[in-house]
Amino acid sequence: MSKILLVSQDTQQKELIVNVLTGAKSSATLITSVDESAILNYVEKGQVDMVIIDEDTTSPDTVILAKKLHSSAIKENVAVAALVNYDTCNTDLLRLANVYITKPINEKILCSCVNGSLKLKKAIDTLSTNNSELAKSLYQLDVLYNTSMQLAGSLDKQKLINIMLDGLEKSLSFSLSYILVFNDEHNIDLIINSLYNISPRLEHSLKLRAILSYRALFDKKRIPYNLNVNDIKVIKNIKHPIEEYDLNILKFDNLFAPINVGEKFFGLIEVFRDSDFTQEDTTCFQTLSRQVSLPLENASLYEEIKNTNTKLERLERLKSEFISIVSHELRTPLTAIKNSLEICLSGKAGDVSSIMDNFLNMAQRNVTRLSGIINDLLDLSKVEAGKMDFKFEKANINTPVEFMKNTFDSVAKDKNIDLILEKDENLSLTYFDNQRIEQVMSNLISNAIKFTNENGKIVVKTENINEADIDKSLIFGVENPVFYKHYVKISVKDSGIGIAPEDLKKVFDQFQQIENPLNRKNGGTGLGLPIAKQLIEAHRGFIWVESELNRGTTFSFVIPVLSEKEKFIIDMEKDISKAKSCSHSLLLLLIEEKKDAENSFISKIREDKISIIRKTANTKIVYYDEDDNNYLAILIPEADKFAQSFIEKKIESFVVDEQDKEKYDILYSTALFPDVGNSAQDLMSSAKKLLKEKVEA
Amino acid sequence: MSVSKKILIVDDEQDIVETLKFMLEAQGYECFCAYDGEAGLSLAKEIIPDLMILDVMMPKINGYKISRLLKYDTKYKDIPIIMVTARSQEDDKIIGQETGVNEYITKPFELDEVISKVKEYLDK
Numbered sequence: 076m077s078k079i080l081l082v083s084q085d086t087q088q089k090e091l092i093v094n095v096l097t098g099a100k101s102s103a104t105l106i107t108s109v110d111e112s113a114i115l116n117y118v119e120k121g122q123v124d125m126v127i128i129d130e131d132t133t134s135p136d137t138v139i140l141a142k143k144l145h146s147s148a149i150k151e152n153v154a155v156a157a158l159v160n161y162d163t164c165n166t167d168l169l170r171l172a173n174v175y176i177t178k179p180i181n182e183k184i185l186c187s188c189v190n191g192s193l194k195l196k197k198a199i200d201t202l203s204t205n206n207s208e209l210a211k212s213l214y215q216l217d218v219l220y221n222t223s224m225q226l227a228g229s230l231d232k233q234k235l236i237n238i239m240l241d242g243l244e245k246s247l248s249f250s251l252s253y254i255l256v257f258n259d260e261h262n263i264d265l266i267i268n269s270l271y272n273i274s275p276r277l278e279h280s281l282k283l284r285a286i287l288s289y290r291a292l293f294d295k296k297r298i299p300y301n302l303n304v305n306d307i308k309v310i311k312n313i314k315h316p317i318e319e320y321d322l323n324i325l326k327f328d329n330l331f332a333p334i335n336v337g338e339k340f341f342g343l344i345e346v347f348r349d350s351d352f353t354q355e356d357t358t359c360f361q362t363l364s365r366q367v368s369l370p371l372e373n374a375s376l377y378e379e380i381k382n383t384n385t386k387l388e389r390l391e392r393l394k395s396e397f398i399s400i401v402s403h404e405l406r407t408p409l410t411a412i413k414n415s416l417e418i419c420l421s422g423k424a425g426d427v428s429s430i431m432d433n434f435l436n437m438a439q440r441n442v443t444r445l446s447g448i449i450n451d452l453l454d455l456s457k458v459e460a461g462k463m464d465f466k467f468e469k470a471n472i473n474t475p476v477e478f479m480k481n482t483f484d485s486v487a488k489d490k491n492i493d494l495i496l497e498k499d500e501n502l503s504l505t506y507f508d509n510q511r512i513e514q515v516m517s518n519l520i521s522n523a524i525k526f527t528n529e530n531g532k533i534v535v536k537t538e539n540i541n542e543a544d545i546d547k548s549l550i551f552g553v554e555n556p557v558f559y560k561h562y563v564k565i566s567v568k569d570s571g572i573g574i575a576p577e578d579l580k581k582v583f584d585q586f587q588q589i590e591n592p593l594n595r596k597n598g599g600t601g602l603g604l605p606i607a608k609q610l611i612e613a614h615r616g617f618i619w620v621e622s623e624l625n626r627g628t629t630f631s632f633v634i635p636v637l638s639e640k641e642k643f644i645i646d647m648e649k650d651i652s653k654a655k656s657c658s659h660s661l662l663l664l665l666i667e668e669k670k671d672a673e674n675s676f677i678s679k680i681r682e683d684k685i686s687i688i689r690k691t692a693n694t695k696i697v698y699y700d701e702d703d704n705n706y707l708a709i710l711i712p713e714a715d716k717f718a719q720s721f722i723e724k725k726i727e728s729f730v731v732d733e734q735d736k737e738k739y740d741i742l743y744s745t746a747l748f749p750d751v752g753n754s755a756q757d758l759m760s761s762a763k764k765l766l767k768e769k770v771e772a
Numbered sequence: 773m774s775v776s777k778k779i780l781i782v783d784d785e786q787d788i789v790e791t792l793k794f795m796l797e798a799q800g801y802e803c804f805c806a807y808d809g810e811a812g813l814s815l816a817k818e819i820i821p822d823l824m825i826l827d828v829m830m831p832k833i834n835g836y837k838i839s840r841l842l843k844y845d846t847k848y849k850d851i852p853i854i855m856v857t858a859r860s861q862e863d864d865k866i867i868g869q870e871t872g873v874n875e876y877i878t879k880p881f882e883l884d885e886v887i888s889k890v891k892e893y894l895d896k
Contacts, residue, residue: 406858407785410880414791417883423798446880 077103077193080117082140083129083158084109088180092127095182096189103189111135111143118144121151124196125189129158130168130178141171152199154192208355215359218246222363226370230377232256239367240268243346246359251324252346254334255285257299261306268312272319280322282307288343292333299340328352332364336372398456402449409449413442451602454514455585458609465508465613472563472634473498473537475509479516480535487524493532494520503539503636505563511610512634515618518603519567519630526628527571534568545633549619552583553612559635562616566631574622582620583608607632615645640708643697647710647755650693651748654712661748662714664722665762666707668741677707677741708759719745742769776802777894778819782812782838783827783856792825795883796890809833816842821851823893825886826873828857836871843872852893856881 079096083089089107096103106123108114109132117123126144128137141155148155157172158180159165169175176188222242229235236254243252251269258264265285267273273281286302293299327347334341344364352360416439418424420432427435457463480496487494516535523533542558550556574582585605611618611632618632637645647663654661668677677698695710711718726743744765746758779801783789786807793803804819806812810832816824824842826835833841835855842848853872858879875889 403858406879407788411785411787411791413880414788414795414883418791418794421795421798423795442880 077124078122079103079105079125079127079189080114080123081105081107081127081129082109082114082132082135082137083107083127084132084134085129088129088158088178091180091182092185095180095185103193109134111140114140115143115147118151118153119147121153123153125154125156125192127156127158127176127189128168128172130160130164131158138165138167138171141168145171152196152203154196156188156192212355215246215355218242219359219362219366223366226366229370230374232371232374232378235367235370235374236266239344239363240266242363243344243360244268246363247330247346247348247352247356249346249348250327251320252344253281253285254342254344255289255307256342257340260300263300263302263307264310265307266310266312268314269320270314272313272316273311274319274321277321277324278309278311280325282309284325284345285343288331288345292340292343330357330360332361334364334368334371336368339372341368341371341375395456395460398452402453402456405449406446409442409446413439413446416442448602451606455602455606455609458606458613463610463613465511467506467508467614469504469506470509471502472505472507472512472565473500473502475507475512476516476535476537476565479513479520482517483520483524486521487533490524490527490531491529492524492527494524495532495534497534497536499538501539502537502563503561505634505636506642507614507634511614515607515610515632516565516567518607522603522630523567523569523571523628527569531570533570534566536564536566536568538564539636540564540633545617546619549621550617551580551619552608553617556617557615559615559637559641561636562633563636564631564633566629568627568629570627573624573626573628574620575624576622579620579622583618638699639697640699640701640706643695643699643708643710644755644759646695647758650695650710650712651753651755654748659713660715660750661758662711662719662722663746663748663758663762664709664711664743665745665759665766666709666726666741666743667766668705668707669703677705714747716747716750719747742766744769776800777822778802778804779823779825779890779894780804780806780812780816780819780821781825782806782809782815782830782835783825784808784830785827788827788856791883792886795887799887799890801890801894809835809838813838813841816848816851820848823852823854823890825854825856825890828855836873839871839873854886854889854893 081089081092083092093105096105103124106117108117114126114135118126126148128141130137137157141157144153144155147153154174155172157164157168157175158178159169159175161177164175164177174188174192176185219242222238225238225242226235229238236256240252240254243249250271251267251273253268254264254266256264256266265282267278267281282304285307286304289302290298324347327349328351329345329347330352331343331345333343346360416435419427420435420439454463477496477498480494484494520533520535527533540562542560542562544564545558545562547556583604585602608618611634614634615637616632616634618630620628620630622628635641647661650661653659666677693712697708697710699706699708711722714722723743723745744762746752746762746765748758751761752758779796781789781792781796781803782805783792784807789805789807793805796803804815804821806815809830812824812826812830813833816838826838828835835857839853839855842851842853849872852874854875854877855873856877856879874893877886877889
C-alpha cells in the first residue's frame with residue numbers, strides 16, 4: 076500500500092483528496108503535515124512514496140520546501156506532485172515537481188496522475204533492486220572465479236583454507252565463521268574468523284557446536300574420529316577488537332557445509348551473519364566450500380608423498396652411513412686379529428705345531444675373507460652415495476684385462492680350468508679407471524672359476540663393437556640409458572653350472588646369491604656383481620649376463636669409446652651437477668679456428684699452457700675437430716660474470732698484441748652456467764651460436 | 773748394530789700397538805708407544821724417534837695434526853711418518869700430502885707390509 080504525504084492548509088481540499096485517493100479507485104494511505112522538518116524527515120527516510128504540495132500553502136514556503144526535498148526525493152525515489160493554479164503557478168515549483176495537477180481539482184485527473192506516479196515509482200524501485208542484486212551477483216562471481224584460480228595454484232593446506240575464507244568474506248561479508256580442520260586424530264584446529272571479539276563462553280559453545288555438527292554429518296558407527304573438546308586447538312582472527320560477540324550471535328542467520336571429497340573428510344565450515352543470507356549467498360557458499368575440497372585433497376596427498384620421500388631419503392642415507400661406519404669400526408679389531416695371527420704363524424712367539432699351524436692358517440684365511448667382505452660393503456655404499464672417486468684416463472683396456480687374467484692363471488690351473496684370453500690387438504682407446512676395471516675383471520674371473528667345474532674352460536675376450544651390436548633387451552636396471560656409437564666389449568665366458576632364466580635378473584641385485592647346490596661352498600657376500608654394475612655404469616657403460624643352465628654363463632660389459640668432445644661434455648655434465656648442488660657457476664670458453672689457418676692460435680695457447688686464462692685445478696681443456704674447424708673448449712669452474720669479461724679481455728689483448736691480427740683466423744665465445752644454459756648441450760650450443768653470430772657480423 | 777733405531781708408535785688401539793711392537797722389536801728396533809695424540813706428540817719431542825707410525829683417528833690430537841706440527845718444526849721435520857688409516861686411501865692421501873706424511877697403510881694391514889716400509893726408511 077502506497078503512502079502519500081499531503082502538504083496543504085486547505086481543509087476542504089484535503090478532504091476531497093483523501094476521499095479520492097483512499098477510495099475505490101486508488102487505495103493509498105494519506106498523511107498530512109505542514110511541519111517542514113517532519114515533512115523532510117518522511118522523505119529522507121523514504122517513509123512515503125509520494126508528496127503532494129499545494130501551491131497555496133503559505134507556511135512552509137512551498138518553493139523552499141520543494142528545493143529542500145529535491146535531492147532526497149530523487150535519492151529515495153519519492154514522487155513530488157504540485158497542486159497549482161492554472162494561471163498564476165510558480166515556475167520554480169513546476170520545475171522542481173515531477174508532475175502537476177491544476178486547481179480546481181478534477182478527481183479523474185488527480186487519480187490518474189497519482190496512480191501513474193506511483194506505478195512509475197514502483198517500476199523504478201524494482202529496477203534498482205534488480206540492479207543492485209545483479210551487481211552483487213557479479214561481484215560474488217568475480218570473487219568465486221578469483222578464489223578458484225588461487226585455490227588451483229596452491230598445495231599448502233593452511234594457505235588453501237585462508238584463500239577460501241578470504242573468498243567467503245569478500246562475497247558474503249559474514250560476521251563470524253569457524254572452520255574445523257582435521258590434521259590428524261588429536262590435532263584438530265578450529266579457525267575462527269570474527270568481526271569482533273569472542274566471549275569465552277561463545278568460544279566454548281562454538282567448540283561444542285562444531286563437534287555436534289561434525290557428529291551430525293555421520294552415522295553413529297561411521298564417525299572417522301572420536302572428537303574430544305580437548306583435542307581442539309582454537310585459532311582466532313579478530314578484525315575489530317572494539318566490540319564483543321556473545322551467545323546471541325548463534326541466533327544470526329547461518330550457513331553450514333562439510334569439506335570433503337567422497338569418503339575423505341577434511342573438516343567443516345559454518346558462517347554467521349547479522350542479515351539473512353539470500354539464495355545467491357547460499358549458492359556462493361556451497362560452491363566455495365566444495366571448491367576447496369579438491370585442492371585440499373591434493374594438498375594432503377602431496378604432503379603424504381613429501382613425507383614418504385623424506386623418510387626414504389633419510390633411510391637411504393642412514394643405510395649408507397651405517398654401512399660406512401660399521402665397516403670402519405670393523406677394520407680396527409680385524410687388524411689386531413690379523414696381526415696376532417701373523418705373529419703366531421711367523422714362529423716368533425714360540426714353536427707352532429703342524430696342527431696349530433693348520434688352524435692358524437684357517438683363521439687367517441677367514442680373516443682375509445672377512446676383510447674382503449667389509450671392503451665390498453664400503454665400496455658399494457661409496458659408489459651408491461656417489462662418493463667414489465674415479466681416475467679416468469685414456470688407455471687400452473687390454474692392459475687391466477690381461478693383468479687380471481694373469482693373476483688368476485694359477486687359481487685356474489689348480490682347478491685344471493683352461494683360462495684363455497682372446498684380445499683384440501686393435502682395441503680402441505677408452506676412458507676408464509684402471510683400478511676399478513681390474514676390480515670388475517677380478518670379480519668376473521673369480522666368479523667364473525668358482526662356478527666352473529674342474530677341466531672346464533673360461534674365455535676372456537675383448538673386441539670393438541658398435542651400438543647396434545648391443546642386445547638392448549639384455550640391459551636392465553638402468554634409467555634412461557644413453558648410448559654412444561662405439562664401444563669396447565669385454566666378456567668372460569665360462570663352461571660352468573649356468574644360471575636359471577628366472578634368476579638372471581637377480582644377479583646384479585644386492586645381497587642376492589642365487590640358490591644353488593654349490594652356494595654354501597662358494598661363499599661370498601653377493602655384493603661383487605652389484606658393485607661391478609655400479610662401477611661399469613659410472614663409466615657410462617653397461618654390464619649384462621647371458622646363461623644356459625649346465626652349459627655356462629657369459630658376463631659382458633661395454634665401455635664407450637668417446638671422442639674428446641663427448642668426454643668433455645660428460646665431464647661438463649658432472650661439473651654442472653656438482654655446481655647445481657652448491658650453486659656455483661661454470662664458464663665454457665670456446666675458441667674456433669679454421670683448419671687451414673696459417674698460424675695455429677690454438678696450438679699457441681696450448682703451448683702457453685693456457686696461461687692467459689685463469690686456470691684452477693679443475694679447469695678442463697679439450698681440443699677437438701668438427702666440420703673442418705678446430706675447437707678448443709675450456710671449462711672453468713666457479714667463474715662468474717666478472718671472470719667472463721676478464722677472460723674475454725685477455726683473449727682480445729692477446730690477439731691484438733700479435734702484430735698481425737689477420738694471421739690468426741680465430742673466433743671465441745663464452746657461455747655461462749646457469750645464466751645461459753642448464754646442461755652441457757645447452758652451453759655448447761649457445762657458445763656455438765655466438766660464434767656463428769660473430770662470423771656473420 | 774751398536775744402537776738400535778727408535779720407532780714411536782701412536783695409536784689408541786692398544787692391541788694394534790702391541791702386535792706392531794712385538795714384530796718390530798723382533799726385527800731389532802727399539803719401540804716406544806703412546807695411546808693418544810697428545811702423549812704421542814710430547815713423547816716424539818722427548819725421544820726424537822727415527823721413525824713414527826701414526827694412526828689418523830685418535831683422541832685429543834689426530835694423526836694429521838701431529839704430522840703437521842712435526843713437519844713444520846726443523847728439529848723434527850726429518851722424522852719419516854707412516855700413517856695408518858681405516859679410511860679409504862684416496863681421501864687421506866690428499867690431506868696427507870699437505871701435512872707431509874711419507875707413507876700410507878690402510879687397515880687391515882699386513883705386518884710384513886709395515887715392516888718392509890719401515891726397513892725402507894731405516895735401513896738405507
